[in-house]
Amino acid sequence: MIAHVEHILIYIFLNVKSLLQNFAENGMAVEEAGGDMIELTKKMCRRGGFAAFAALISLAIGSTASHAQTPDAEKEIERYREMISDPMSNPGFLAVDRGQVLWSEKRGAKNVSLETCDLGLGAGKLEGAYAKMPRYFADSDKVMEIEQRLLWCMEKIQGLDTKDVIARRFSAPGRDSDMEDLVAFIANKSTGFKIEPQTSHPKEAELTAIGEGMFYRRAGVMDFACATCHGEPGKRIRLQGLPDFSKPGKQAQETMGSWPTYRVSQSALRTMQHRLWDCFRQQRWPAPDYASDGITALVMFLNKQAAGGEITVPSIKR
């Protein structure tokens, strides 16, 4: 019980911290962050933990005041990340559990599970499959990333109308996402595997090159490309460090190896589909189509830069 309370405190502490950072950044929609805070407050009220809440707030203020002033801020955040980065306390693992249930649940017109879905290594074989995605699938004659492939399996194997699944592609308070849960479950089966970009099929090589072209394309009212923020090492927006994807290496490996992730500021497990959707939002581009080939192309390119990176997911991030 004590351990449980500690988890909640750390969790909320991180939430407060990340919310402060979000407000400072101004990049995140304030509405969204505000919603988080209300949820958080509700959680505390339900537990009647006013004293704990007050203590926590003072802790957050103290920490913010002292650490934001020093170069140790990142180190402190890293320490808390480590503290909650184990399966017993990372809420992302709840999504893994829900995904496992969804994977074996009989659904759709054919009333069968997804357990015969082939993610590239054979029907139902999950260990290491995510590490080799996106990849070319002969049955669809298409390069697919994980969410495209899952939608394909739902439609072809289960005979499931995916309209509702797509409507719930990104979770929100009171709205679970089957896709986020399934990706968490499947990607977790590649923890310990290395990212292996697929380029042997001509369509894989072609899509990777297109993804690279998209990465450097400057457009929109602010002339932003992906490369504007992710084209040089050691840059940051406000206090947020930016991984450099212009060349292969550690930053790309660590980034791609840690998605899907539990986003503390959003209280949700998020996948690459959401990450890139959010990048385009901040880029002042329109919202990209969900599970579109363009997103797959970008993931192909990003994974190429991240080749060999070890996967440890779901991770937990701000």
Next chain:
Amino acid sequence: MKRIFFLTACATILSASGAFAQTAPPADSAKVEAMIKATFSKAPPEWQARIELDETQRLCTDRRNQVSAAEADAIQKRETASVVFPADGNFLGDWKKGYLVANVGTGGQFSDVPNGPVGGNCFACHQLDPKELSYGTIGPSLTAYGKDRKYDPQAMKDAWAKIYNSQSAFACSNMPRFGAKKFLTEAQIKDVMAYLFDKESPVNK
């Protein structure tokens, strides 16, 4: 009641502690453009139009910002032609309002509320007020900007042109063309200018 108290507490804390804060050949650009079209096919037409490339964006994209000297000259010439200086000849507005323009990061995003605040988000990429610790590093530090230039009128004119259209000064600059793209108004640019050039601005303290 409890909830209100908690929310108030949260709001206070939030306002009190601001600063928390290749080797394969490149793809055929026609294929990239086709993929872009397909990727944003469900966006409203006016949004799709926003990501069509103008001449400068096309060249900076194709060259990955590494343009030749001749190309750079052509871009800077073209972009300079779009710069509009203030009609009243007065470059400086209110530095306090300029701080807000520099600090606000909304505007132009598909998630923004209609007619919500639009800011230049200067702090995302630049250091300005040396006391503000939450600043980005994509652009150069601008601390003491006016002071270092001795509040020189020509420096003011140059800075106006850079904010209005960064590429009038640097071809394929990472910085948005705030005035030319009509992202910021003339009044907002004057206020940001004051934030950089007013002797009372924290930037010059």
